[in-house]
Amino acid sequence: MNKSLRRALAPLTAATLGLTLLAGTEATAGPAADPAAAPASASRTSAWTAAWAASPQRPSEGFTANWSQQGFSHQTLRQVVRVSEAGERARIRLSNAYGAGPLHITGATIARSGEGAAVEKGSVRRLTFGGKESTVIPARGQTASDPAVLDVGAEESVTVTLYLAGATGPATFHAQGFADTYRADGDHRADVTGRAFDEKTQSWYYLTGVDVAEGPRTGAVALFGDSITDGFGSTPGANRRYSDALADRIERPVLNAGIGGNLVLNDSAWYGDRGTARFGRDVLDQPGVTTAVVLQGVNDIGFSEAQKAGYERPTFWPAPEVSAQELIAGYRELIRQAHARGVRVVGATLLPFGGSDHHGVHAARVSDEVNAWIRTSGEFDAVADFDRALADPADPERIAPRYDSGDALHPDDEGYARMAAELERVLETSPRV
Incomplete structure (x- = not known):
C-alpha cells in the first residue's frame, strides 16, 4: 500500500x-x-x-x-x-x-x-x-x-x-x-x-x-556514509537525495546517516567522528532500525590523492594513505557492531570516481580491491553494487555522464534515483535483509 x-x-x-x-x-x-x-x-x-x-x-x-x-x-x-x-x-x-x-x-x-x-x-x-x-x-x-x-x-x-x-x-x-x-x-x-x-x-x-508512533511496524533502513549519502550534488530543497528516492520506493522508513567528508577510519574536526565511532549513535541507536546500508570509504582513500595532486591540506582534513586491508578491517568492525545489536548490514560498493580529485593510482587500486571483497566475501548480509549500477559503459572507472553532478564524484538527482532503484532491488530480493 x-x-x-x-x-x-x-x-x-x-x-x-x-x-x-x-x-x-x-x-x-x-x-x-x-x-x-x-x-x-x-x-x-x-x-x-x-x-x-x-x-x-x-x-x-x-x-x-x-x-x-x-x-x-x-x-x-x-x-x-x-x-x-x-x-x-x-x-x-x-x-x-x-x-x-x-x-x-x-x-x-x-x-x-x-x-x-x-x-x-x-x-x-x-x-x-x-x-x-x-x-x-x-x-x-x-x-x-x-x-x-x-x-x-x-x-x-x-x-x-x-x-x-x-x-x-x-x-x-x-x-x-x-x-x-x-x-x-x-x-x-x-x-x-x-x-x-x-x-x-x-x-x-x-x-x-523525528520519531512517529502508531504507524505500521516495519523495520527502518538506515543509510550510513559520507557526502554521497548526505545528498551532495542533489537539487537543494527538492528532497532528491538517494535516501528520499528510496523512501519513495519502499514500504519502510528510511533514515539518512550521512555526513559530508566523513571517513571510516579517521576523525575530522569538520567532517565528524570516524564511521566506526559514530555508527552506534547515528545508526544502531535509532529506534526501529533493522537494516543498515554502509556506503563509505572513498574519502579514506581519496583525501590522500587530493593532497598528492596539490590540494592544500587543511588541519581538518586527515589524509593518511589507507590500504584495502585497513578499510576492510573498518567494515568488519561496522558489521560486528551491527550484528551484536541484531541489525543486518548491506554493503555498498564504492561508486566510480575516475576523473575526480579523489582519483589516483593508489585510490583506484584500493577501490577495486575493496569492491571485490564487498562483492565476494559474504561478510555483509547483502550487497548493493552501486559501482556497476552507475558506471559509464565506455569507461567503468568513471561515473556515467547522465548520473554525474559535474565533479566526477557525486551523483546528480538521476544518479541518486538509480542508486535507490538498485538498493530497492536488493532489499526486496535478499532474504537476509
Whole structure:
C-alpha cells in the first residue's frame, strides 16, 4: 500500500481528540481552553520508529552560511524536514553532543509544513519535555520530547520550531542539510506565517530525529556514509537525495546517516567522528532500525590523492594513505557492531570516481580491491553494487555522464534515483535483509 494512502485510510484529527492547538499566538481546544494548561501530547507509552534523522557534527565556520559557531540568543529556529513514515503521534530528538555547556531549550513546537517557513494552520502542537515546556540538555547529552498527537503522512514535511531565549554558545549541527532552515529574532515558535523568519541557511541545528508512533511496524533502513549519502550534488530543497528516492520506493522508513567528508577510519574536526565511532549513535541507536546500508570509504582513500595532486591540506582534513586491508578491517568492525545489536548490514560498493580529485593510482587500486571483497566475501548480509549500477559503459572507472553532478564524484538527482532503484532491488530480493 502507498505510504500516503495509509494516512487517508486511518485519519486521526485534532478535533476528534480535543487537542490544545497553537494558532498564531493563541491556543484553543474548544470553549474555555487554557492555552498554558495542556500541550498536544499523549501520555501512554508506545513503540517509536525513527521517521527522519540527521547525524550531529561539531560547530564549525568551515561551511558556507551556517550559524553553528555563533549559536543563538533570544531567537527562534524553524527547521523543515521530510519524514519517511506515517504515524499518529510524533516526538523530536535533540542533541547537545558537541556543546561546551548546558543547552537551554525555552520551548518548542511541531507542525505540518506550509510554504517556506510557514506552517499549516491548525496543526501547531506545543511540545513538552517530561511534562515541562522547557528543558536543559547537558553538554554531550541528548533528549527526546514527550509525544505530541499529530497525524503525519509518509513523505510529508513537518516543521520543528525551537525558541532559544538565552545564549547557546556554539551549536551542535548537521552542516549539509540541502534544505532551508529559518531564523527569527524573538519568540515565534507558535507563528503560522513565516514572515518573521527573515534569515535562512541550509544546515540543521540540535535536531537529530523525528520519531512517529502508531504507524505500521516495519523495520527502518538506515543509510550510513559520507557526502554521497548526505545528498551532495542533489537539487537543494527538492528532497532528491538517494535516501528520499528510496523512501519513495519502499514500504519502510528510511533514515539518512550521512555526513559530508566523513571517513571510516579517521576523525575530522569538520567532517565528524570516524564511521566506526559514530555508527552506534547515528545508526544502531535509532529506534526501529533493522537494516543498515554502509556506503563509505572513498574519502579514506581519496583525501590522500587530493593532497598528492596539490590540494592544500587543511588541519581538518586527515589524509593518511589507507590500504584495502585497513578499510576492510573498518567494515568488519561496522558489521560486528551491527550484528551484536541484531541489525543486518548491506554493503555498498564504492561508486566510480575516475576523473575526480579523489582519483589516483593508489585510490583506484584500493577501490577495486575493496569492491571485490564487498562483492565476494559474504561478510555483509547483502550487497548493493552501486559501482556497476552507475558506471559509464565506455569507461567503468568513471561515473556515467547522465548520473554525474559535474565533479566526477557525486551523483546528480538521476544518479541518486538509480542508486535507490538498485538498493530497492536488493532489499526486496535478499532474504537476509
